[in-house]
Amino acid sequence: MSLGAVVITLFSIVLALLLALLMIPVLVWLERRVAGLIQDRKGPNRTNVLGFRLGGVVQSFADVIKLVFKEEYYPKHIGKHEWLFIVAPSILFVCALLGFMVIPFADNLQLGTQSYPIQALPVDWGILWYLSIGSIGVMGVLFGGWVSHNKYALLGSQRATSLMLGYELPMGLSIVAMIITYQTIDFNTMVAWQSDTIWGFLPAWGIVVQPLATFIFIVTLFVETNRAPFNVAEGESEIVAGHMTEFSAMKFALYFMGEYIAMNSASAVIITLFFGGYQLPYLSTNDLFSHFDAIAIVLMLFLPIFIYYFIRWMHKNNAVNRTLSSDGGRAFETKVLTYTLIAMSLMIELVMVYLIMQPKESLAVGLGVMALQIAIFIAKLMLFNIFFIVVRWTLPRFRYDQVQKLGWNYLLPLALVNIFVTAIVVVALGA
Amino acid sequence: MKKNIKVIERYNVQWKHRIFIPAIIEGLTITAKHLLGNVNDINRMDVLEYPEEQPKDISGRYRGLHRLTHREDGGVACVACFMCASACPSECIFIEATQREDGVDEKMPQRFAIDTLECVFCGYCVEACPCDAIRMDTGIFSLIGNKREDFLLEKEQLLSHRGAFANENSIAKSGVASK
Ligand code: SF4
Ligand code: SF4
Numbered sequence: 001m002s003l004g005a006v007v008i009t010l011f012s013i014v015l016a017l018l019l020a021l022l023m024i025p026v027l028v029w030l031e032r033r034v035a036g037l038i039q040d041r042k043g044p045n046r047t048n049v050l051g052f053r054l055g056g057v058v059q060s061f062a063d064v065i066k067l068v069f070k071e072e073y074y075p076k077h078i079g080k081h082e083w084l085f086i087v088a089p090s091i092l093f094v095c096a097l098l099g100f101m102v103i104p105f106a107d108n109l110q111l112g113t114q115s116y117p118i119q120a121l122p123v124d125w126g127i128l129w130y131l132s133i134g135s136i137g138v139m140g141v142l143f144g145g146w147v148s149h150n151k152y153a154l155l156g157s158q159r160a161t162s163l164m165l166g167y168e169l170p171m172g173l174s175i176v177a178m179i180i181t182y183q184t185i186d187f188n189t190m191v192a193w194q195s196d197t198i199w200g201f202l203p204a205w206g207i208v209v210q211p212l213a214t215f216i217f218i219v220t221l222f223v224e225t226n227r228a229p230f231n232v233a234e235g236e237s238e239i240v241a242g243h244m245t246e247f248s249a250m251k252f253a254l255y256f257m258g259e260y261i262a263m264n265s266a267s268a269v270i271i272t273l274f275f276g277g278y279q280l281p282y283l284s285t286n287d288l289f290s291h292f293d294a295i296a297i298v299l300m301l302f303l304p305i306f307i308y309y310f311i312r313w314m315h316k317n318n319a320v321n322r323t324l325s326s327d328g329g330r331a332f333e334t335k336v337l338t339y340t341l342i343a344m345s346l347m348i349e350l351v352m353v354y355l356i357m358q359p360k361e362s363l364a365v366g367l368g369v370m371a372l373q374i375a376i377f378i379a380k381l382m383l384f385n386i387f388f389i390v391v392r393w394t395l396p397r398f399r400y401d402q403v404q405k406l407g408w409n410y411l412l413p414l415a416l417v418n419i420f421v422t423a424i425v426v427v428a429l430g431a
Numbered sequence: 432m433k434k435n436i437k438v439i440e441r442y443n444v445q446w447k448h449r450i451f452i453p454a455i456i457e458g459l460t461i462t463a464k465h466l467l468g469n470v471n472d473i474n475r476m477d478v479l480e481y482p483e484e485q486p487k488d489i490s491g492r493y494r495g496l497h498r499l500t501h502r503e504d505g506g507v508a509c510v511a512c513f514m515c516a517s518a519c520p521s522e523c524i525f526i527e528a529t530q531r532e533d534g535v536d537e538k539m540p541q542r543f544a545i546d547t548l549e550c551v552f553c554g555y556c557v558e559a560c561p562c563d564a565i566r567m568d569t570g571i572f573s574l575i576g577n578k579r580e581d582f583l584l585e586k587e588q589l590l591s592h593r594g595a596f597a598n599e600n601s602i603a604k605s606g607v608a609s610k
Contacts, residue, residue: 037469038462040476317473324483394462395455 004111009122012105016120019378020100020261025060027260027385032059034389051329052336055318070249077149078246084147089247089254092140096261099133102126103268104188106278106373107285109366117188118370126187127175130269134224137262138164141226141233144255145243156242159400160233163223166407171220173415174213177422178273181209191277195284203281206274212418214274216411221270223403225262227388229395230403237397267384268377275380278373288369292360296352296368307345311338489570491596494554496571497545497584498592500564500601502535507590508601509564511540515556523549524556543586547574563603570595 029044033056036043045056052058074082101120108115116122123129138160145157182190196204207214223230234242244255271277279285288295318334320327355368398406447453469476479486489495500508511528529541556565569592576582593599 034466037473038465040465040469040478042473042476042478313471317470319474320480320483324480326483390459390462390466394458 002111002114005114005116008109008111008116008118012118012122013101013120015105015118015374016101016103017097019105019381020097020264023264023381023385024257024260025064026057027264027389028063028256029055029057029060030386031260031389031392034386035393038390038393046328048329052333053330064253067250067253072250073248075148075150075246078147081147084143085247086251088140088144088147089251089258090140091143092137093254093258093261095133095137095140096258096265099130099137100261100265100268102129102187103265103272104191104277105377106370107192108188109370111363118374119188124186124189127179127185127190127273130265131172131175134262134265135164135168137258138224140255140258141243144247145233148243148246150246152239152241153243153245155239156233156235156245159235160226160243162400163230163232163403163407166404167220167223167411170216170407170411170415171224173412173419174216174220175273177210177213177415177418178206178217180419180422180426181206183426187272187277191272191279192284194276195279197282203276205276205281210274210418210422212414213422216415216418217273218270219411220407221266222388222391223407225266225388226259227263228392229398231397232400232403235397263388264381264385267381267388271377271380271384275384278377278380280376285369285373288372289360289365292365292369293356295372296356299372300349300352303345303348307341311341314338486572489572489595491568493570493572494552494557494567495569495595496547496574496592497550497556497565497567497589498569498594499543499586499589500566500594501590501599503600504535506533506535507539507564507586508562508603509540509543509560510536510562511538511543512561514559514561515565518555518559519550520553520555521549521551523547540586543589545584545589546582547584548579548582561603563601565589566594566597568594568596 033043033045035041043056044059045053047053047056047059047062049058074085078085102123103126104117104119106118108117119126121129141160142157145153145155145160148154178190179185182193184190184193190206194203194205198204198208202208222228226233232242234244236242239245244252247255283295314337315334318330318337320330351368355365358364502508511526513526513528516522516524516526523546525542525544525546526540527542528538531537531539552567554567557567571592574582
C-alpha cells in the first residue's frame with residue numbers, strides 16, 4: 001500500500017466518522033427547531049457559550065454534558081445482567097454507525113494510475129453490507145426490550161419484531177429491482193450509472209428510472225430507522241417509551257443517538273441509490289473535470305450572492321422582537337458571524353482562483369472536484385434529513401397491525417410486480 | 432366468539448384516503464408552509480420572549496396564586512370554618528383555628544397554610560368560602576423556590592399577596608357589617 005492509499009483511507013474514515021457523529025447534535029437540534037417552527041414555536045434557541053448561540057445548536061452539547069453526568073442507574077430486577085443492559089443499546093449504535101461506512105462521499109480519486117474510493121470501508125458490495133448491518137441493528141431494539149423485564153419494554157420490542165417481519169421483505173425486494181437496473185451491488189458504480197441521462201434530457205436518477213422502488217424503499221427505511229409515522233416500538237403515548245423505558249443516562253443516549261445515526265445513514269443510502277449520490281444532474285465526474293474552469297467561475301460568481309443573501313437573512317432573523325429592550329448579545333454575534341462568513345467566502349474564492357490556474361490533470365484539481373462532490377453530498381444529506389424530520393412532525397403514527405398490513409398487503413405485491421416489470425424491461429432493452 | 436365483535440363501519444372513506452399518498456402530500460405542504468414561512472421571518476410568530484416579555488393578557492378570571500383577604504379594619508377575614516379545607520380535592524390547606532379575642536368575630540386561623548406543590552389550582556376553595564376570605568385573583572402565575580418548604584405558603588405570605596383585579600377587602604364580611 002502506498003502512502004497515498006493510506007492517507008486517502010484515513011481521510012475517508014475520518015470524514016465518515018465526522019459526518020456520522022458530528023451530525024448527531026446538529027440533527028437533534030434540527031429536529032427540535034424544525035418541530036418548533038412547524039408548530040409556530042421557536043424551539044431551543046437560548047443556550048449559548050459567551051453569547052454565541054448559533055441558532056441554538058449549543059443546546060445539544062449542553063444536553064450531552066447533562067446526559068454524561070447523569071447517575072448510571074440499573075433497575076434492581078435485572079440483577080447481574082447489567083452488562084447486557086449496556087450491550088443492547090450498543091448494538092443499535094454500532095450497527096447504525098457501521099451502516100454509514102460504505103457510503104461513497106465522492107467519486108474515486110485518481111492518483112497516478114491507481115484510483116481510490118472515498119469510502120470508509122472500500123468494499124464493492126456496499127448495498128449488501130448496508131442491508132445486513134441495518135437488520136442487525138434492529139436486534140438492539142429487541143434485545144433492549146427483552147433484558148428490561150418490563151411489560152412496556154417487552155411490548156415495544158414485540159412490536160419491533162412484528163414490524164421487522166413486515167418491512168424486511170418489501171425492502172429487500174425493492175433493492176433487488178434496483179440491482180437489476182444498475183446491474184451492480186457497488187454503491188459507487190450505481191452513482192456513476194445515475195450520472196447519465198435518459199432520452200437526453202431527464203437525469204437518470206433512481207427515482208426517475210424506478211419511482212415505485214424508490215417509494216417502497218423510502219417507506220420501509222422509515223420503518224427500519226424507527227421514525228414516525230412508524231415509531232410504534234417506542235410508542236411514547238401508549239407504552240411509555242417502549243424498548244427504552246428502563247434505560248437512563250448514557251445508555252438511553254446511545255439508543256437516542258443511534259436512532260439519529262440510523263436516520264442519517266438511511267438518508268445517505270436513499271441519496272446514493274435514488275438521488276444521484278454526490279452528483280448534480282447533468283454533471284458527471286468527467287464533465288466536472290473537463291469543464292472545471294467554467295464550473296469554478298460560475299461557483300465564484302454564485303458564492304458571494306449566496307453569502308450576501310445568507311447574511312441578510314441572518315441579520316433579519318438573529319434578532320429578537322423589537323419590543324424588547326435587550327437582545328441578549330445577538331447583534332454582536334451577528335456581527336462576528338458576518339465577518340467570519342465573508343472571510344470564509346474570500347478564502348474559498350482564492351482557492352478557486354488557484355485551482356483554475358492549475359493544469360487539468362493535477363492532483364489539486366482532483367481534490368477540488370472531490371471537495372465539490374462532498375459538499376454536494378452533504379447538502380443532499382441535510383435536505384433528506386430535514387425531509388425525515390418534517391415527515392415526523394406531519395404524520396400521525398400508524399397502528400402496528402396497520403404497518404404489517406401495509407407491508408404484506410400493499411408493498412410486497414408492488415415490489416414483486418416491480419421486479420418482474422424491471423426484469424422484462426432490462427431483458428428487452430438488452431436483447 | 433363472532434357475536435362479541437363489534438365492527439364499526441367507517442364512513443366517507445374515499446379511494447384517495449386509502450392510498451394515503453395524496454393526504455400525506457397535503458399534510459406535508461401545510462407543515463412545509465409553516466416551516467418555510469417561519470424560517471424566512473422568525474419574528475412573525477405570535478410568541479412571547481418569555482422571561483423578558485411578560486404576558487399582558489391575564490384576565491380577572493385567571494386562577495393565580497391564592498391570597499387571604501382582609502376586613503376593612505385590616506384584620507384577617509377568614510373565620511377558620513374549614514369549608515375550603517373540606518372542599519379541597521388535594522387536601523393541601525392546613526388550618527389551625529384559635530379564639531378571636533378582639534370581639535370582631537368568634538374564630539380566626541392561628542395557622543393557615545397552602546401547599547402549592549399539591550394544589551391543582553381548581554378554585555374550589557374560593558367557591559367554598561362563605562366569607563370571601565380566600566381568593567385567587569392575584570394574577571401571579573409563577574412561584575419559584577429552592578426547597579420544598581418554599582412552596583408551603585403560610586398565613587402571613589397569603590395575607591401579603593395583593594389582588595390584581597378586585598378590591599382588597601372581603602366583600603362578604605363588609606356587606607354583612609354594613610347592614
Ligand atoms: S385551588 Fe383547589 S387544590 Fe388548590 S387549595 Fe384551593 S381547593 Fe385546594
Ligand atoms: S378561608 Fe374561608 S372557607 Fe377557608 S377557613 Fe377561612 S373562612 Fe372558612
